[in-house]
Amino acid sequence: MEISPAKKLRIGWFTFTCCEDSTVIFTEIMNDHFETWRKILDIRHARVLQTKNVLDELDVAFVEGAINSDEQESRLKEIRAKSKRLVAIGACACTGMPSAQRNAFPPELKDKIQFLLDRFHQGERVKKLDEVVTVDDRVPGCPMTESAFLAALEKMLKEFEIPLPEKEPETSEKNV
Template sequence: MKKLSIGIFSFTCDEGCSMQILEVFNNKFKEWENLIEIKHFRLISPRKDIEKLDVAFVEGAISTKRDLEGLKKVRETSKKVIAIGSCAINGFPSNQRNFFDKKVKQKIKPFLKKFNHLENVEPIKKFISVDGEINGCPISEDDFIKVLEDCLIEFGVKDA
């Protein structure tokens, strides 16, 4: 029986949206056990190479070259990418350094360079195409459930 393969990926953020998803999985475990295969989710298992996925849920903004490489890899290997949470969708609140005044920006510039940070912290759609969004800070459990249920139907795992 086909399962929906999914990954949850976190970039620059506090992982508050992932915590919401973890709660959903705790509550829906029995119902989704035979329908969903979770291939990546840092909160429940160590980081692995990114495999082919039906749906990638991406939280967090992009602030480093490492983030950017990871994000591009997620896009290449996923049929559908859904941005979750305000950080991924519009950068806020993880992008606060973008709004520092000129003097402070000059001061932190060498550190940004040293640690391979990008000049600005950006939402994910600045770099890749995105197929859907779940807004909020954090996202609501109900919104996530609705989107995941829609994906189960779209990928033929569950009847409408």
């Protein structure tokens, strides 16, 4: 009888307008969790980790950064349409700030940066994710805190009924 492979959580990691520090934290956390995660996570999309990425049916999309243009809005809507759950990562995604500072610029300062907004096809204002799509959960922090991300991930694993693998017994020196 063929043994079916263990079910994994299909995830994507996406970044919009921001400094990507939560992405750095995400990769740093892997130092401690990679061995566990490779058994339970099917990372379909994470440009920071791999060159082959697909945006197909995801269980969870983790999205960092604020939304700055029509093109980003369309991309976020596409991600939302292909994900059962969407989690906002970090303050920029959750609240817009600090990426959205230019929204509060006085008119004379806005005039000074307008040529840049035009050149790079930037929108009138910077938006947090839930101004564009439905957000199911939020991981706060600037950058995100490790504990909040792990709690959000655990919540998703529970929701999709994916158990954490049992810890492998430590090898006794006598048996080496």
